[in-house]
Amino acid sequence: MGTYHFDWNDKTRQTFSVDTPPPYPSGEFHMGLVLNWTYFDILARYKRMRGYNVYFPQGWDCHGLPTEVETEKEHGIKKTDVPPDKFRELCEELVDKYIKVMKKAIIRLGCSIDWTTEYKTMDPNYWRRTQLSFVLLYKKGFIYRGTHPINWCPRCETAIADAEVEHETRTTQLHYIKFRLEDSGFLTIATTRPELIPACVTVAVNPHDERYKQYVGKKIHVPTTDRTVEIVTDDLVDPEFGTGVVMICTYGDKADVKSVLKHKLPVIMCIDEKGKMNQNAGKYTGMTTDEAKKSIIENLKDEGLLEKTETISQEVSVCWRCHTPIEILEREQWFMKTRILTDQVEKNALQIKWYPDYMKHRLIDWAKSLDWDWVISRQRVFATPIPIWYCKKCNEVILAEPNWLPIDPRIENPKTDKCPKCGSTGFKPERDVLDTWFDSSISCAVHAGWPDKKDWRRLFPADVHPSGVDIIRTWAYYLMVRHLALFKEKPYKSCLINGMVLGTDGRSMHKSFGNYIASQDVLLKHGADATRQWVAGGGATGSDIPFRWQDVEYGWRFLIKLWNASRFVSNQLKDLESDENVEYTLQLLDKWVLCKAEKLTKNVTDALERCQFNIAMEEVRNFVWHVFCDRYLEAVKDRLYKPEHYGEKKRKAAQHTLYTVLYRVLQLLAPITPHITEEVYQTMYAEDKGYRSIHLSPWPTPDKARLDEEAEKHGDLIMAIITEVRREKAEKRMPLNTQIKKLRVYTGNRETALIVNNGKEDIIGTCKVTEIKVLPEKEEGKEIQGYPNVRFVAEY
RNA sequence: GGGCCCGUAGUCUAGUUGGUUAGGACGUCGCCCUCACGCGGCGAAGGUCGCCGGUUCAAGUCCGGCCGGGCCCA
Numbered sequence: 001m002g003t004y005h006f007d008w009n010d011k012t013r014q015t016f017s018v019d020t021p022p023p024y025p026s027g028e029f030h031m032g033l034v035l036n037w038t039y040f041d042i043l044a045r046y047k048r049m050r051g052y053n054v055y056f057p058q059g060w061d062c063h064g065l066p067t068e069v070e071t072e073k074e075h076g077i078k079k080t081d082v083p084p085d086k087f088r089e090l091c092e093e094l095v096d097k098y099i100k101v102m103k104k105a106i107i108r109l110g111c112s113i114d115w116t117t118e119y120k121t122m123d124p125n126y127w128r129r130t131q132l133s134f135v136l137l138y139k140k141g142f143i144y145r146g147t148h149p150i151n152w153c154p155r156c157e158t159a160i161a162d163a164e165v166e167h168e169t170r171t172t173q174l175h176y177i178k179f180r181l182e183d184s185g186f187l188t189i190a191t192t193r194p195e196l197i198p199a200c201v202t203v204a205v206n207p208h209d210e211r212y213k214q215y216v217g218k219k220i221h222v223p224t225t226d227r228t229v230e231i232v233t234d235d236l237v238d239p240e241f242g243t244g245v246v247m248i249c250t251y252g253d254k255a256d257v258k259s260v261l262k263h264k265l266p267v268i269m270c271i272d273e274k275g276k277m278n279q280n281a282g283k284y285t286g287m288t289t290d291e292a293k294k295s296i297i298e299n300l301k302d303e304g305l306l307e308k309t310e311t312i313s314q315e316v317s318v319c320w321r322c323h324t325p326i327e328i329l330e331r332e333q334w335f336m337k338t339r340i341l342t343d344q345v346e347k348n349a350l351q352i353k354w355y356p357d358y359m360k361h362r363l364i365d366w367a368k369s370l371d372w373d374w375v376i377s378r379q380r381v382f383a384t385p386i387p388i389w390y391c392k393k394c395n396e397v398i399l400a401e402p403n404w405l406p407i408d409p410r411i412e413n414p415k416t417d418k419c420p421k422c423g424s425t426g427f428k429p430e431r432d433v434l435d436t437w438f439d440s441s442i443s444c445a446v447h448a449g450w451p452d453k454k455d456w457r458r459l460f461p462a463d464v465h466p467s468g469v470d471i472i473r474t475w476a477y478y479l480m481v482r483h484l485a486l487f488k489e490k491p492y493k494s495c496l497i498n499g500m501v502l503g504t505d506g507r508s509m510h511k512s513f514g515n516y517i518a519s520q521d522v523l524l525k526h527g528a529d530a531t532r533q534w535v536a537g538g539g540a541t542g543s544d545i546p547f548r549w550q551d552v553e554y555g556w557r558f559l560i561k562l563w564n565a566s567r568f569v570s571n572q573l574k575d576l577e578s579d580e581n582v583e584y585t586l587q588l589l590d591k592w593v594l595c596k597a598e599k600l601t602k603n604v605t606d607a608l609e610r611c612q613f614n615i616a617m618e619e620v621r622n623f624v625w626h627v628f629c630d631r632y633l634e635a636v637k638d639r640l641y642k643p644e645h646y647g648e649k650k651r652k653a654a655q656h657t658l659y660t661v662l663y664r665v666l667q668l669l670a671p672i673t674p675h676i677t678e679e680v681y682q683t684m685y686a687e688d689k690g691y692r693s694i695h696l697s698p699w700p701t702p703d704k705a706r707l708d709e710e711a712e713k714h715g716d717l718i719m720a721i722i723t724e725v726r727r728e729k730a731e732k733r734m735p736l737n738t739q740i741k742k743l744r745v746y747t748g749n750r751e752t753a754l755i756v757n758n759g760k761e762d763i764i765g766t767c768k769v770t771e772i773k774v775l776p777e778k779e780e781g782k783e784i785q786g787y788p789n790v791r792f793v794a795e796y
Numbered sequence: 797g798g799g800c801c802c803g804u805a806g807u808c809u810a811g812u813u814g815g816u817u818a819g820g821a822c823g824u825c826g827c828c829c830u831c832a833c834g835c836g837g838c839g840a841a842g843g844u845c846g847c848c849g850g851u852u853c854a855a856g857u858c859c860g861g862c863c864g865g866g867c868c869c870a
Binding site: 167238254255315358359361362365366369469470472473500506537538539540542543544545546548550551553554556557559560561563564565566567568569570571572606607610612614615618621622629630633634637641723726727729730731733734735736737768785786 | 797798799800801802807808809810811812817819820821822823826827828829830831832833835836837838839840866867868869870
């Protein structure tokens with residue numbers, strides 16, 4: 001059984017399950033994923049050492065349009081050129097290729113995943129579960145089919161959900177267009193989308209706008225058409241925008257949808273699924289929206305109806321995958337009722353532990369802001385089929401039974417002879433497929449073993465759901481609504497948020513910005529452990545972190561430092577058979593560093609409990625580099641080199657301390673830098689400690705016996721004296737190894753004198769002192785920083 | 797317009813419930829050439845913690861206002 005294997009049969013240890021987000025197999029494991037995966041791998045490794053039976057699965061969220069597009073390109077075909085199952089096969093080949101590449105990157109990064117759990121959402125065994133969840137939600141009344149305004153991406157030619165719509169600021173032209181009043185005269189409206197004039201169903205002004213009160217209720221002629229519409233008032237109209245008169249079209253934006261509903265206006269669609277003008281657009285029929293816009297403006301100009309045009313910047317709604325501006329179309333689609341769950345979402349979001357805490361607002365605010373239910377049908381091929389047929393005669397919906405699944409209605413008929421309503425035997429399949437989020441949003445239940453494992457609730461809800469800040473509104477939200485609807489239970493107990501990776505220029509990292517760094521380059525240059533240090537130490541959990549080569553290099557230098565320190569310790573321990581049964585007399589500085597190691601253990605443990613990886617990282621790096629290496633190792637060298645002078649028991653004490661502290665440090669670092677710690681463990685400790693891997697060793701708990709506050713305080717004083725002596729040598733531009741003939745330390749009192757005397761051997765060894773005198777008097781001399789009464793005089 | 801977050805040395809950033817001299821990294825400037833490491837070591841300089849006001853014995857931290865930036869949503 002592998003080191004990271006989850007033991008299903010172990011009922012004694014507590015479980016800890018990670019809801020690993022299955023990534024989209026794009027073929028590149030980018031720095032954002034490195035950040036994400038490192039976070040929860042640190043957590044998984046930490047929990048494993050804490051004694052949990054850690055469940056750390058890995059899946060792949062395979063379906064989606066980018067793969068369709070690339071498959072079409074690669075094979076020079078259109079998705080409709082071949083049967084859906086054939087096209088699916090071609091997509092699967094591509095996805096498998098990309099998964100291989102990404103899997104390699106995850107392994108290289110050192111993630112402690114249990115690969116026996118690997119799954120792909122495109123496997124029939126997975127979409128069986130997606131379909132089952134659809135069937136169950138249908139039966140529970142959460143699924144409905146309806147004709148509603150929906151977001152439509154004309155490039156992808158599919159409906160998309162609110163969560164898939166992003167907003168961008170773009171500069172655009174605001175056209176001032178004269179609409180002829182039926183009586184006489186004109187009103188000038190301002191619009192950025194003149195191509196929608198054929199779909200204009202009313203003209204609106206703000207009810208409080210004095211300028212236009214007289215026109216309310218009057219009829220106005222819609223240019224390019226032979227229609228007139230009534231002028232209405234609407235609070236949504238901003239009197240400051242343009243002329244304060246706007247046209248309401250079906251549909252220009254979501255505000256139009258509200259107005260149409262409010263004023264019970266007709267719907268005139270003039271744009272089709274491909275983003276072209278349809279027959280409602282009159283002479284503009286067949287043009288693209290851009291062509292129609294140009295043409296209409298030309299015509300209005302000719303008629304003298306175009307007053308002026310100005311350039312403004314405007315928020316445009318775009319498709320998050322391709323950044324094409326979306327249209328709002330009215331189409332028949334499948335929906336999941338999500339808004340009825342909003343109160344539940346809020347209640348559960350507040351029960352969940354968020355890292356960091358304020359991220360819960362992202363989920364709650366998003367849930368509350370939704371106007372529409374979730375549109376779950378997509379007009380694509382490479383996705384989970386909707387398990388529905390329609391009766392050819394009476395159009396009755398025939399829902400698949402759970403035991404028919406998985407099933408593709410586009411290929412197979414329902415496993416029933418006749419329509420349950422009219423008895424007819426002809427069926428037509430639902431050709432639409434499910435949103436890919438419908439696949440991935442049951443991950444918590446699927447990871448736990450639903451529906452096949454009887455005891456799946458044992459791993460449900462997941463202990464942690466890790467998520468990028470950008471996908472809280474999709475992943476975290478959809479998980480929540482789906483599991484609440486299916487099981488009346490929240491899907492995860494805690495949510496660990498990672499920020500975005502920024503480029504060295506401070507902007508978010510994008511290929512198009514020219515600030516893109518491929519994770520492969522980073523991993524190849526400095527290795528996984530250095531890269532993971534950049535993640536852990538780069539910034540506070542949840543905040544965006546900039547990519548900096550210097551940070552990775554620092555991590556890499558730290559590894560070299562740790563490696564060399566381990567080498568040194570290993571050399572010094574050559575004659576130490578085993579740490580057991582060694583007689584030693586701990587010296588002040590031994591107790592000092594042991595005490596500091598205990599405090600470090602507590603601080604790192606606390607930080608990891610709170611998912612404050614940056615704090616854990618800094619604590620342990622600081623200790624290893626500055627306390628252990630720069631101070632303790634340097635101070636103890638003399639004692640190690642000259643047992644004949646100090647005595648064997650003092651040397652053994654140093655050896656014991658080195659052995660103990662290095663092991664502690666390796667354990668504390670193991671979750672963050674798994675490779676180097678394992679390597680050192682195997683060569684120096686494995687035989688003695690007996691654990692197969694450092695990652696299976698029990699997490700250290702602070703040893704109260706070693707929490708010697710007095711020794712720490714006294715050691716700090718000895719260290720301060722050493723520092724001050726060095727500072728004087730630096731000030732006098734003398735080499736550090738300059739021999740001091742005589743060092744007099746004045747302590748001001750007898751108590752302090754005893755303390756210094758206790759550590760004088762370390763001062764002698766570290767500062768190269770021939771003779772030291774510790775005197776309780778108060779005398780002139782160089783003051784020790786932080787100890788105003790302690791001074792020294794050195795004779796060189 | 798609403799919500800959330802942020803503003804700390806030249807640069808990037810840490811700072812849990814308010815409590816010693818605001819921590820770290822990069823960069824800069826001296827010095828060392830010490831037998832684990834020069835991918836080192838020892839030191840130094842550099843901060844009115846955006847601005848204004850308040851609460852408090854005590855504010856980077858809490859409250860209010862202002863200025864500036866980011867994200868999400870209208």
